[in-house]
Structures are given as structure tokens and as C-alpha cells.
Amino acid sequence: MIKQRTQKPGGRKWSRERYVPKRKVCSFCSDKVELIDYKEPSKLRRYLSDRGKIEPRRRTGACARHQRALAVAIKRARHLALLPYVAAHIPKVGAFAQSS
Ligand SMILES: [Zn+2]
Helix, strand or coil, X not given: CCCCCCCCCCCCCCCCCCCCCCCCCCHHXXXXXXXXXXXXXXXXXXXXXCCCCECCHHHHCCCHHHHHHHXXXXXXXXXXXXXXXXXXXXXXXXXXXXXX
């Protein structure tokens, strides 16, 4: 007796070709940033998710050294209330949001 396999709906086949993303270069390295300034929340804001979390390396594209420095800078900025700790503290869409 042959057991019938239950086919999952929407099961995707993996193509022969692998998904090869473009090799990201650390933006801080290319800009030769030695020190990431925690006093510039407008710059650091880009590295926070919409929920106020620090973006992972695969999103920021930063190298290990700069990702660590970035995390420290964001944490310092949070302590000074320049950046939000939680999503509830992120200002709603308006003149104050994202820009500056
Ligand atoms: Zn780097």
C-alpha cells in the first residue's frame, strides 16, 4: 500500500539557482566613520525598526565592529531620550516623525 502524501498548499519549489544577495559593504567603513555619534538621533533613527528595535546586521549591512558601536550609540541616545525605547514612544506620523 502506498501512503498518499498530503501536499501542502503553497509549498514552493526551490529553484536550482541560489538566491545570492549583493555583497553589502559596511556604510560606516566606506565613510570611514571611526566613532558613531550618539548625539545624532536623526542618523541613528535609520537603524531602528518601526518598533524602536535596533536593526540586525543583515538589515543594516554594518560590519561587526560598527554594528557593535552602533548598538552602543543607540543605547546611549536612548538613555538621553533622543531615541525611543518602545514603539509607544515613537511620535506618530507628522512633522516630527522620521525627518529632521
Ligand atoms: Zn564597518
